[in-house]
Amino acid sequence: MLATILENRFSVTAVLLFGIGFLNLLLQQNLLKKVVGFNIMDSAVFLLLASLGYIEGGAAPVVAEGTAPSVYINPIPSGLVLTGIVVSVSITAFSLALIQRIYRRYGTIELNQLRERARKEDD
Amino acid sequence: MRPLCENLPFVTIFLAITAGILCAVLRSGRAAWRLTMLVTAANTVLSAILLAFIWQTDRTFTYTMGRFAAPYGNAIKAGPLQALLAAAFCAILALALEGGKRDLFHDVSAARQPLYFTMVNMTAASLLALTYTNDIFTGYVFIEISTISACALVMAKDTGPNLIATIRYLFMSLLGSGLFLLGVTLLNGITGYLLMPSLAKAVAGLAAAGQYRVPLTAAVGLIIAGLGVKSAMFPFYLWLPDAHGGATTASSAILSGLVLKGYIVLLMILMVRVFTLPLLEEMGVTNVLLGFGLLGMIAGSISAIREHHVKRMLAYSSVAQIGYIFMGLGLGTAAGLTASCFHILVHACCKPLLFCCAGRLSAVSGHHRSLRNLRGSAYRDAVAGLGFTVGALSMIGIPLFGGFVSKLYFASASLTSDKMALVLMTIALSTVLNALYYVPAVLAIWERPDEALRLHIEETADADALAVDRPFTAAALILIAAVFVLGILYHPILNVINSGVTLL
Numbered sequence: 001m002l003a004t005i006l007e008n009r010f011s012v013t014a015v016l017l018f019g020i021g022f023l024n025l026l027l028q029q030n031l032l033k034k035v036v037g038f039n040i041m042d043s044a045v046f047l048l049l050a051s052l053g054y055i056e057g058g059a060a061p062v063v064a065e066g067t068a069p070s071v072y073i074n075p076i077p078s079g080l081v082l083t084g085i086v087v088s089v090s091i092t093a094f095s096l097a098l099i100q101r102i103y104r105r106y107g108t109i110e111l112n113q114l115r116e117r118a119r120k121e122d123d
Numbered sequence: 124m125r126p127l128c129e130n131l132p133f134v135t136i137f138l139a140i141t142a143g144i145l146c147a148v149l150r151s152g153r154a155a156w157r158l159t160m161l162v163t164a165a166n167t168v169l170s171a172i173l174l175a176f177i178w179q180t181d182r183t184f185t186y187t188m189g190r191f192a193a194p195y196g197n198a199i200k201a202g203p204l205q206a207l208l209a210a211a212f213c214a215i216l217a218l219a220l221e222g223g224k225r226d227l228f229h230d231v232s233a234a235r236q237p238l239y240f241t242m243v244n245m246t247a248a249s250l251l252a253l254t255y256t257n258d259i260f261t262g263y264v265f266i267e268i269s270t271i272s273a274c275a276l277v278m279a280k281d282t283g284p285n286l287i288a289t290i291r292y293l294f295m296s297l298l299g300s301g302l303f304l305l306g307v308t309l310l311n312g313i314t315g316y317l318l319m320p321s322l323a324k325a326v327a328g329l330a331a332a333g334q335y336r337v338p339l340t341a342a343v344g345l346i347i348a349g350l351g352v353k354s355a356m357f358p359f360y361l362w363l364p365d366a367h368g369g370a371t372t373a374s375s376a377i378l379s380g381l382v383l384k385g386y387i388v389l390l391m392i393l394m395v396r397v398f399t400l401p402l403l404e405e406m407g408v409t410n411v412l413l414g415f416g417l418l419g420m421i422a423g424s425i426s427a428i429r430e431h432h433v434k435r436m437l438a439y440s441s442v443a444q445i446g447y448i449f450m451g452l453g454l455g456t457a458a459g460l461t462a463s464c465f466h467i468l469v470h471a472c473c474k475p476l477l478f479c480c481a482g483r484l485s486a487v488s489g490h491h492r493s494l495r496n497l498r499g500s501a502y503r504d505a506v507a508g509l510g511f512t513v514g515a516l517s518m519i520g521i522p523l524f525g526g527f528v529s530k531l532y533f534a535s536a537s538l539t540s541d542k543m544a545l546v547l548m549t550i551a552l553s554t555v556l557n558a559l560y561y562v563p564a565v566l567a568i569w570e571r572p573d574e575a576l577r578l579h580i581e582e583t584a585d586a587d588a589l590a591v592d593r594p595f596t597a598a599a600l601i602l603i604a605a606v607f608v609l610g611i612l613y614h615p616i617l618n619v620i621n622s623g624v625t626l627l
Contacts, residue, residue: 052312087267118284
């Protein structure tokens with residue numbers, strides 16, 4: 001049991017982090033905490049991706065003069081992580097800007113209060 | 124040497140993205156509007172040419188980007204179905220913008236209008252890319268682009284409730300794309316590929332050898348759940364009514380009619396091209412989709428019955444219609460997929476028509492949104508009244524209207540499955556429920572208003588709103604014609620879809 005966990009330590013950590021992030025995104029009422037939850041969730045996926053491409057003892061897949069390591073790590077998951085980080089950063093920026101607008105207008109970022117206020121405004 | 128036409132899918136995506144970037148630097152909203160309409164019209168024509176080209180040869184082709192051979196690099200795959208959907212999506216995008224033009228320039232502040240069109244073009248680009256892509260990670264990137272642009276379309280009308288609707292929509296979308304990304308990661312972990320043909324080969328190998336059964340099932344589940352959240356599949360639809368109901372008319376029409384479909388098209392392509400239907404059936408995934416689809420058909424309609432706000436009612440009705448599409452996918456047969464594709468087209472015509480007409484009807488009634496205040500509004504703009512009636516009758520499924528044909532095909536697709544009774548009963552029940560909220564709405568807008576109320580409205584409503592809205596009238600008439608074409612001359616379209624599904 002312990003050995004399995006240790007062997008899959010990256011996946012286990014990633015699943016734990018994903019769960020924490022997912023629940024935060026789903027259940028938190030504070031909008032900023034939701035954004036933090038989303039970032040934790042994405043980090044978990046990136047950890048999983050990076051660990052999938054990692055090969056024990058492998059070198060970075062860069063050809064340097066004179067040295068030729070026998071094993072390189074798989075560069076494709078690393079590339080995906082980079083793309084994923086770009087996407088995650090832009091979404092974070094967008095949601096922070098949106099939260100700022102909401103705060104300026106309503107003076108609160110608690111979702112349940114906001115929804116009540118919106119309902120009153122709609123009537 | 125590849126034929127020139129094979130470059131068209133890439134060209135359409137590229138044009139849409141370029142137009143989006145150009146709109147961002149334009150100063151005037153009108154200029155951005157013209158550019159967007161021009162590019163969307165060009166994309167419609169190019170997609171139609173592509174469709175004609177593919178239909179002549181009746182085959183699919185793969186277009187590798189930068190000539191990196193598979194399993195590396197990025198690719199586009201186009202067949203009759205993709206070309207048809209792309210042409211329809213571009214045409215309807217243009218019509219939705221045209222139909223909601225007056226509302227759009229009224230609701231979106233002048234400084235933001237060019238940026239609004241940037242987002243429209245990005246939505247168009249992501250719709251096209253989701254339809255054409257042959258690479259699952261490109262799919263993920265365009266899902267996120269679509270998320271951001273769709274949220275921006277909602278918040279363009281800068282009111283408090285809209286901002287809150289946007290943030291809820293954004294967080295639900297983030298949940299969805301997070302699940303999708305995790306699914307893709309797992310799939311990449313057990314297969315090592317991202318391009319769909321290589322993935323399909325690896326998945327088939329794993330399934331035959333019985334290896335990695337749990338991760339494979341988890342990946343399929345995560346991908347379907349992720350795309351399901353984003354396309355408002357049954358349990359995940361609560362974000363939809365606020366987001367689609369509150370936005371400006373053109374945004375509502377684009378979001379409800381098109382954006383939801385982009386994700387479904389990607390899901391359908393993944394289901395057929397990568398996982399294959401027999402494998403999904405063996406895993407029990409199709410049954411889950413069928414169940415959620417059936418529940419969505421009922422739950423969406425019931426929520427719509429209880430809604431008085433006309434645009435929110437239409438938004439809930441989208442939930443029910445998405446339920447139909449998922450039901451077709453859940454049947455797990457080519458006939459079910461064909462019916463779903465046809466329903467995608469029908470709904471993509473009807474819902475923008477309904478939203479544009481509802482927007483116009485509320486504009487001539489002093490921008491009131493609740494059905495009570497729309498009484499008799501059809502007499503103030505007959506085309507809007509007619510369009511709303513045609514859309515509603517098609518949604519209910521009256522013969523000669525598009526909705527009837529898709530219901531017919533759903534029903535006949537279910538006949539060969541063992542869940543025939545369940546599916547047919549739900550279709551019947553859902554038809555009754557659809558009628559329960561569309562018929563009163565149609566009757567309300569055609570109810571002759573008493574003289575005092577009419578005078579009151581004509582005094583309070585501003586003259587600009589009451590004047591004939593030419594762009595809207597043109598767009599509504601074209602969409603009405605499209606609904607009838609889908610309902611009467613459906614054979615050639617179904618032939619294209621049929622061969623598209625087999626070639627997918």
